[in-house]
Amino acid sequence: MILVIQIHQFVPESLERIDLGITTLKKNGFINITTFIYFFTSKLSVLISLIVWFLSCSYWWKYAIISPIALFTYQSWEVWEDLKSFDAHGNLAVISVVLIIILFVLTLSRFANYKAEVLDLYEYLNSEIENHLSKESITSNIVQYKKKYKDLRQVNYEGTMIKDYLSNLNDLKEELNKRLK
Numbered sequence: 001m002i003l004v005i006q007i008h009q010f011v012p013e014s015l016e017r018i019d020l021g022i023t024t025l026k027k028n029g030f031i032n033i034t035t036f037i038y039f040f041t042s043k044l045s046v047l048i049s050l051i052v053w054f055l056s057c058s059y060w061w062k063y064a065i066i067s068p069i070a071l072f073t074y075q076s077w078e079v080w081e082d083l084k085s086f087d088a089h090g091n092l093a094v095i096s097v098v099l100i101i102i103l104f105v106l107t108l109s110r111f112a113n114y115k116a117e118v119l120d121l122y123e124y125l126n127s128e129i130e131n132h133l134s135k136e137s138i139t140s141n142i143v144q145y146k147k148k149y150k151d152l153r154q155v156n157y158e159g160t161m162i163k164d165y166l167s168n169l170n171d172l173k174e175e176l177n178k179r180l181k
Contacts, residue, residue: 005045008038028080036079043076060112067101070094118162125169126153132176148172 011018013034018025030036050072054065074094129149152168 005041007041008034011037040076040079043072043079047072047076060108061105063101063108064105067098067105070097070101118166121166122162122169125166125173128173129169129176132173145172145176 011034013032015033016026018033025033025036027033028036030039047069050065050069054062054069057065071094133146133149149172152165152172
């Protein structure tokens with residue numbers, strides 16, 4: 001990455017254009033070609049770092065990294081245009097993409113938080129029921145409660161049925177609480 005940022009130091013300032021075969025580098029509105037290469041490589045190095053971070057990140061919030069990737073991609077493309085002002089009004093074109101990404105990340109965040117809360121409640125209710133079933137004051141109906149609990153755990157609840165499952169677990173916990181008092 002450091003080499004990419006320092007490439008501009010190896011280019012003489014007196015050059016007007018550099019022919020790379022695939023493309024020709026020219027000043028594109030900058031003072032000289034060295035400044036053009038400096039701006040492009042600085043945007044490119046940040047863009048490469050963000051893309052590597054996005055690809056290697058395993059957390060749900062990695063999609064928030066798409067926003068700066070979009071911005072730096074646009075700015076890297078903008079360097080190639082013959083512009084009078086750089087990084088000024090052109091960034092407004094990216095704002096719609098950034099807003100869509102922000103909305104997507106917020107929706108994903110709410111979904112992840114909801115799932116985490118449901119899993120926490122599920123674990124809490126299961127541990128409470130296990131605790132109540134282990135107490136000896138309900139030995140007369142212990143077989144019945146254990147069977148009810150086992151039946152609840154064996155049902156495969158998905159999607160919207162998770163609310164019913166948690167409600168049934170909570171009802172069983174409340175019933176066990178009453179029996180223990």
